[in-house]
């Protein structure tokens with residue numbers, strides 16, 4: 241007779257708070273399409289307005305792209321699946337690769353036929369996270385923490 245392991249409250253509830261700790265069962269959070277970025281989807285895990293921080297899962301459909309941007313925050317990206325790169329670089333990223341994107345780094349993430357799936361974390365010094373750029377690196381939009389807030393159900 242199979243006995244199901246009791247995994248506790250997060251087995252059936254997407255989020256809990258344990259004091260100031262936020263716990264998320266990301267499997268129970270739905271993907272949301274990212275506004276203005278076709279083929280890009282996000283699950284916001286935690287958003288800390290006081291500390292200008294957002295943690296999220298991010299995925300792209302095969303051959304999708306995210307707008308060229310300049311980081312006003314520090315970012316990390318840990319790839320969980322797929323195969324992707326920066327238009328400006330040569331490397332491809334796959335499950336287990338890690339990228340550190342410091343403030344001032346400019347790039348355009350795109351996915352190959354395999355799509356992409358990663359964990360990302362943005363740590364800012366204000367609520368300004370990204371400058372969205374045109375091909376000549378002119379700022380055409382800004383992504384602030386409240387942009388991510390619209391996808392946060394916490």
Ligand SMILES: [Fe+2]
Pocket residue numbers: 309311315341347
């Ligand atoms: Fe980036």
